[in-house]
Amino acid sequence: MFTKFIAAYREELIISAFVIGILFILRLITIVAVRKLGRKSGINQARISLICRYVTGTAVILALIIESFIFGAQFRELIVIFSSVFAVLGIALFAVWSILxxxxxxxxxxxxFPYKVGDKISIHDKDFPVEAIIEDIRAFHLYLRLNNGDLITYPNNLMLQKAVSIVEKDAIEESPRDSNSAV
Known part of the structure; x- marks a missing residue:
């Protein structure tokens, strides 16, 4: 049974191995570049790993699309599948657009991002002005330590929408530390 499959799809399997090999090499090169950029910029390891997972996910999706063409899927068939999937995802994700x-x-x-973990920043928001030290930067939000020692989360999208200034570079050593902070 297995030998019949290999005999019937020998050419496709060879092309598939070649494509997967190239995508694997491109993924490795991209991950090495992201890690170098992250270390050079002083970005913490958790954020570097998150971006590397995004790169891997993109490579897998790209591999699936290319493999479907190699094994004979027609462009029209893939358009119908993707439009259906994206319609359902679009409706589902509309409710969670702030997360995206x-x-x-x-x-x-x-x-x-000019600010790093350990920087003391001031967020100029008329409704909720904040002066705090960045303790961690995650996929959805930042952990900020206020001057009184309280730990708050601040959404990433607001960091890009509000005016932010650096009060003090690498001030984390002076801040009160919570024993279960994830820096």
């Missing part, structure tokens, strides 16, 4: 906004902001902040 925070994840997208987290990715943008990884590549272009």
């Amino acid at each position: 906004s925070n994840v997208t902001s987290g990715i943008i902040m990884f590549f272009n």
